[in-house]
Amino acid sequence: MFTKLFHKHSHDSQHDLEKVVTPIELNPHLIVHYGIPSTASHLAYDPIQQLLAVGTQNGRIKIIGGDNIEGLFTSPKELSFKNLEFLQNQGFLVSVSHENEVEVWDLEQRCVASALQWNVNITAFAVIQETSYMYIGDESGLVSVLKYDVKERMLLQLPYSISAHSVSEAAGALFPKHQSVVGILPQPCSRGNRQDKNFLEFIYLFSCIAYTTGLLLFAYDSGIFVLWDVSKDKILLIRGCNDGSGENSANARSSEPKDQTSGDEQEDKEITSLCWASLDGSILAVGYVDGDIILWHLPEGATANRNKTGKPVDNMVKLQLSSADSRFPVIYLQWSAGGIYNNNGGQLFVYGGDEIGSAEVLTILSLQWSPQREALENVRRENITLQGSFTDMILLHSYSVLENEEAPSLFILSSPGQLQFYDSSCLSRLNSHQDKTCAIPTHYRSAVPTTEPYLTAGRLISVHGNTKCSVAISEMASAAKSQGTHISKEKSSKWPLNGGVPCQLPALEERNIERLYIAGYQDGSVRIWDATYPMVLPLCLLDPEVRGVSVAGATASVSALDFSSETLRIAIGSDSGTVRLCNLSGNCTETRVHVVTGTKHEVLLGFD
Template sequence: MSLWDIKASKAVSISGKTTQQQSQKEAKNVTSACWVCAKGSKIAIGYDNGDLYIWAIPEVTSTQNSSSMGGQNLPIQRLNLGYKLDKLPIVSLQWIPSDGKAGRLYINGFNDHGHLFQVLILNEESESRIVKMVLPIAESCQGMELVTGLSDPNKHRQSALALLLKSGHICLYDDSEIERYLLHSQSRSPPTLPNCSYVKLPYGDSGISVAKFYTSNPAALASLDEDYFSSATKYPCLFSMKGKGQTLTSFTNIHKTRNLYITGHLDGTISFWDASCPHLLQIFMIKQQNKDDTSTGNPITSLQFDMSSSILLSGERSGMVHIITFKKDSSDNIFSFLNAKQGDNYDVRSIKLKGAVTTMSSISKSKHFAVGTEKGIVSNLLCSLYRTFFFFVTV
């Protein structure tokens, strides 16, 4: 390991040279590195055989006054990811300081035969300098990032550890729960392992079968007279760690919603997303049910939403068409119906057509919808508040 003086463009300190010569029988390559301090005095280096060395970095003044470039030949700590025989390459490292006390080092390693994600707590002031924990993820982690946001303007900052898994899903851990576990894991009553929650992305989700995008003001979106990205400030946090597994049914700034993203899923679910800024936020979902309150489980194959009348049509592979009429209020925003309590803001009627529904279209403000099926039949539906009239046209 070499320490370079950037201005002088030369190495001022070399460490580990003797150690490398002594271990030529076991060749290994550096795969990752990161600082493990706040002032640049220590660095962690990960190798392709799972070894993790922590080196002390000499101060610049001491290297400048020294006539020799010789440095330390032994690291201050030698660790290993998992069992030494596993030899999992350390793909990435990330250091999280914690008020100058017990910082945490996140270690991610995997190969074709296995994976492991480990967290270490390094505390020089404690008798137990190193405390380890393994996050029980089901598949290898392709990337990690610490996302920090404000859960509440009047509360402390909240951070989430986001792990991108091999399948494309994002796994979230509350970073404060990880810290709490590490600090109390050796006590008489250790806490339980932190729980993870999975983020369902509206784009790239394999469960989505159809999607539609609607905007309340196409002219404003085209001219960009209002900064599209500044509206992200209305969101309290990109990843909410509260109420894991639940959807956001409403929020105070729903009247500011300008863009709506509707997705239909393979399990029959319809999801509504606020797309007013690049961070899509799920508002609520509708899951079609049978008369006995069980889920239909039929994949959604087509969607059509008429904004002026607040009527949504969803078509299924089974040939079922659901007419969902939302209750409007006095607000000027055409998406204001999303602010009502979920389940109380819409009525559902259903009709059965021959063949799987393949396409839908509508004439704005007319309440007329055209529905096509795989049998070559086009149905013209006139949807009012209380009734639905339709006739068939065979193509």
């Protein structure tokens, strides 16, 4: 219907199409995306530059900063990502694809700076903070070191590795034949003499080992984990679930710890997740395929051998989120000190471990250790009910720019493409809530609102090459800006994304508008944006009602839209059967509206 209003029928349309359309135009591809992609699967966060990266299942990466700063990177291969990590404060992002290709993205140039194809399936990945070094673990049990050389723009594999065979020999024990590395954790703070940063270049020149504090922990899927001294190239400690002597247990379903009793030895079981559970790397949290969580205390001066009594030199505490026989594997673990800086407590964020068939939640365990760290004094549990299926989570530690960081803050990504931010005050309210399951997040604030108000129709209009339309709309935007006309914004709230380089937009009066996005809403309103650049700019808000004039069905939901770039006329169809034809003049505060209902036609002059 709307097409007939705006365009004349032409018998030569097919012939004109063949002349106009070029091969490039017949190869459509995505260049800009607004909002969170529905196929989003991974998150990465740079707390210094305050950037968030969102990886998708089809090889795209969305970079989000503050003030609607967005960028879209597209990998040459449309593959999902296994890992996504920033080289913090360096302007680079590292991704690992499901075809085991490691790519370094240059954020400033918006391109792949370097790539390296790994010949074995990559099963673990970690970037060493504040460096250009990274560890890779693969299904053959090998831990390798990579470095990104910024000057040469090259991703290099360094001649240093740790094989499962060498670990087995050093431990004097036989390992299973197939050992996949499932987790790699550089120790956050060595309790020995910490090397200064000159150690980085020293190690690179003489043994090409990445800079750490000297200690590295990595785990195999068979249930074994190893604490390795990188500088001395030897084992400090090796443990598995069958080291069960002196095991303690605590019930995380209750606010009070269960009586702690010695546990029997058990067979090794598959490790599914792990993280440090202390500031100095003295406590390790490990999640298992059967839903168990074990907290291992790694004592200072630990060695690969047991003491004279034959017992392990460490202590372990088991946590169970459910007493059911069938439980989900513990998929995700992350730790926050939560304002406690004495290593005696903090919060453990857990996804998984509950009974199979239960509602999806993210569990927060508040733990308090005894001064000797031989037992848990208190375990308190709270749940965040997820809005959709859990996909990924990023924990914002106390070093972030947010104020009042006594409690942690976090992003949660759920399917399909929902991003929520829970700030410290939100989680604090959760801690005090009686049912322990209620928390109200801040949703990702898209420049184009879709829920408040509810979007019912939208059109992306190209006006490229139409100078008359572009100039007229630019004049309208300038007039709206000078008169202080703005589209209403959502309630302001703390959003921890301030980084990124905004698009270098020309002055409004000098800019050619090439694309418009027009959206209609359930309340009858229509909004118009300049969509020429990744950062969309609001141009005009058309209220459903004309001031001083009563129009039947004006507030009915918008069901159809069309726009003529030749006449600057917008056709707005509603559920009530009314069609409004709005003429956009150079002054957005004045709108000439044609209202068509059946055979009736009225011309109204409205002022916004």
